[in-house]
Amino acid sequence: MGEVYCEGVNAPADIAWDELRSRARGATRRSYAPYSHVRVGAAALTSDGRVIEGSNVENASFGLTLCAECSLVSDLARHGGGRLVAVAVVAGDGEPLAPCGRCRQLLFEFGGNSLLVDAGVGVAPIPLGDLLPGAFGPGDLDERRSE
Numbered sequence: 001m002g003e004v005y006c007e008g009v010n011a012p013a014d015i016a017w018d019e020l021r022s023r024a025r026g027a028t029r030r031s032y033a034p035y036s037h038v039r040v041g042a043a044a045l046t047s048d049g050r051v052i053e054g055s056n057v058e059n060a061s062f063g064l065t066l067c068a069e070c071s072l073v074s075d076l077a078r079h080g081g082g083r084l085v086a087v088a089v090v091a092g093d094g095e096p097l098a099p100c101g102r103c104r105q106l107l108f109e110f111g112g113n114s115l116l117v118d119a120g121v122g123v124a125p126i127p128l129g130d131l132l133p134g135a136f137g138p139g140d141l142d143e144r145r146s147e
């Protein structure tokens, strides 16, 4: 988990994307990807100014591979929880990598529609709501319980 990043972050202009990308690139060095050789790192800013990181962890079974975002949300929960406001995901070449479908759902749990996903230098970040429209989320459980 990262140190305090900056306080009171609540707008895209406040987010130091270069720093988040740099942290995500650092996380690719802690990836375990002997099968695909695609190292992935993720770094996210929380609403209280922390930076959380994650790296992909592969498995000989292939199907049990953990994506970097999976590692990131696990570390978020283990280090105090909270909400995600911005996330950068990069591959070993340092460039943004599109979160897979499952990871969009994992990120939605902790960031919702407004979580900003890095799209690269000079490109507007994409709200998660645009990447996972009409998402099923925690609110749906309350509304749909039968008993």
Ligand code: THU
Residues within 6 Å of the ligand: 033, 036, 038, 040, 055, 056, 057, 058, 065, 066, 067, 068, 069, 098, 099, 100, 103
């Ligand atoms: N991967 C991630 O870490 N995050 C994603 O959102 C997409 C894919 C990883 C999983 C696997 O270790 C490697 O990239 C190749 O699929």
